[in-house]
Amino acid sequence: MNQGIKTLVLLLLSSAWAIALFAIYKGKTAYEKLAPISLPSINWEQLQHEPNRDEIVKGKKLLEKTYEMLPDKVGAKISCTNCHLNAGTKANAGPWIGIIHRFPQYRDRSGKYDTLTDRINDCFERSLNGQRLPEDDPNLKAILAYMEWLSRPVLPHQKLKGIGMPRLALNREPNWERGKEWYMQKCASCHQKDGQGLIDPSTQSYRFPPLWGPNSFNIGAGMARLHTAAGFIKHNMPQGQEGTLSDDEAFDIAYFFSHQERPDFAKKHLDWPKGNKPKDARY
Ligand code: HEC
Numbered sequence: 073m074n075q076g077i078k079t080l081v082l083l084l085l086s087s088a089w090a091i092a093l094f095a096i097y098k099g100k101t102a103y104e105k106l107a108p109i110s111l112p113s114i115n116w117e118q119l120q121h122e123p124n125r126d127e128i129v130k131g132k133k134l135l136e137k138t139y140e141m142l143p144d145k146v147g148a149k150i151s152c153t154n155c156h157l158n159a160g161t162k163a164n165a166g167p168w169i170g171i172i173h174r175f176p177q178y179r180d181r182s183g184k185y186d187t188l189t190d191r192i193n194d195c196f197e198r199s200l201n202g203q204r205l206p207e208d209d210p211n212l213k214a215i216l217a218y219m220e221w222l223s224r225p226v227l228p229h230q231k232l233k234g235i236g237m238p239r240l241a242l243n244r245e246p247n248w249e250r251g252k253e254w255y256m257q258k259c260a261s262c263h264q265k266d267g268q269g270l271i272d273p274s275t276q277s278y279r280f281p282p283l284w285g286p287n288s289f290n291i292g293a294g295m296a297r298l299h300t301a302a303g304f305i306k307h308n309m310p311q312g313q314e315g316t317l318s319d320d321e322a323f324d325i326a327y328f329f330s331h332q333e334r335p336d337f338a339k340k341h342l343d344w345p346k347g348n349k350p351k352d353a354r355y
């Protein structure tokens with residue numbers, strides 16, 4: 073064989089190798105993008121080094137002390153992180169890690185594509201029984217800056233385990249009386265028998281948030297729905313003993329507290345304009 077052909081064969085062989093290796097690499101990364109991974113842990117140390125750290129920290133504080141810092145915007149006596157636990161980093165408690173990649177998102181409740189700002193304001197109006205923040209509100213910008221920072225460890229198309237609120241639906245009617253009995257045993261020590269929560273006298277702020285009544289979320293909130301409330305408490309309550317409720321207990325307790333007297337939602341007639349109303353919708 074002459075030298076030219078030898079070189080050509082070698083060249084062809086090595087490029088075949090290169091193509092094969094590249095294909096394996098591409099396949100692997102594509103696979104990694106598809107398979108859901110656990111929520112990454114957040115490196116709080118890193119926050120100190122961010123150029124916009126003051127805004128990010130302000131956003132975090134607003135989410136943790138919402139009713140205290142924004143009394144004109146919030147009707148309830150609860151804060152965002154009373155449900156989005158551990159500053160929005162806990163799996164199965166509506167975590168905000170990677171949240172900026174999940175919006176805009178089509179939602180049946182609004183019948184349109186909602187931006188992250190729309191979604192945040194939904195929780196202001198419903199979960200906090202309050203008002204929407206205007207687009208140019210510096211507080212809204214700080215909240216978005218914090219959520220953007222929390223989303224940095226996640227690739228845009230990466231699927232994550234434990235996002236959203238878990239749901240629990242059983243194939244039976246919920247039982248109010250049993251729910252009440254279990255609530256008194258497992259929840260009342262913190263949230264109180266009357267569900268109104270408990271104020272810490274030393275700080276004058278709520279140590280245990282209210283679960284119903286005038287200071288709680290309104291009837292339009294996700295937590296007012298049986299399946300969402302049941303899924304949330306199954307994974308997250310009683311605090312310190314998470315995961316100890318049976319499905320039956322979670323279902324009946326959720327019915328008992330979520331269907332108590334709570335504020336109405338004036339704009340409820342606008343929800344699910346194109347149908348697809350979930351089974352446990354309140355109206
Ligand atoms: C009473 C409990 C509660 C409170 C308080 C609350 N939320 Fe929510 N939030 C929910 C529930 C329930 C959902 C719906 C999750 C789902 O659709 O699976 C949700 C969803 C969200 C989402 C979308 C999450 C996702 O992964 O798609 C964002 C963003 C959000 N809330 C922000 C906030 C902000 C900001 C506040 C404070 C102004 C707040 N929430 C207060 C219960 C609450």
Ligand code: HEC
Pocket residue numbers: 150153154155157158255258259260261262263279280281282283295304305309310311312317325326329
């Ligand atoms: C040891 C005290 C404790 C017990 C017992 C407990 N909780 Fe909680 N619960 C809390 C605290 C504290 C929060 C707020 C979490 C935060 O801000 O990090 C909370 C938050 C909540 C929330 C979301 C916030 C809100 O106001 O709606 C719901 C719903 C809830 N608890 C329901 C229950 C139910 C139902 C039980 C019984 C199965 C229960 N909890 C038992 C301490 C407790």
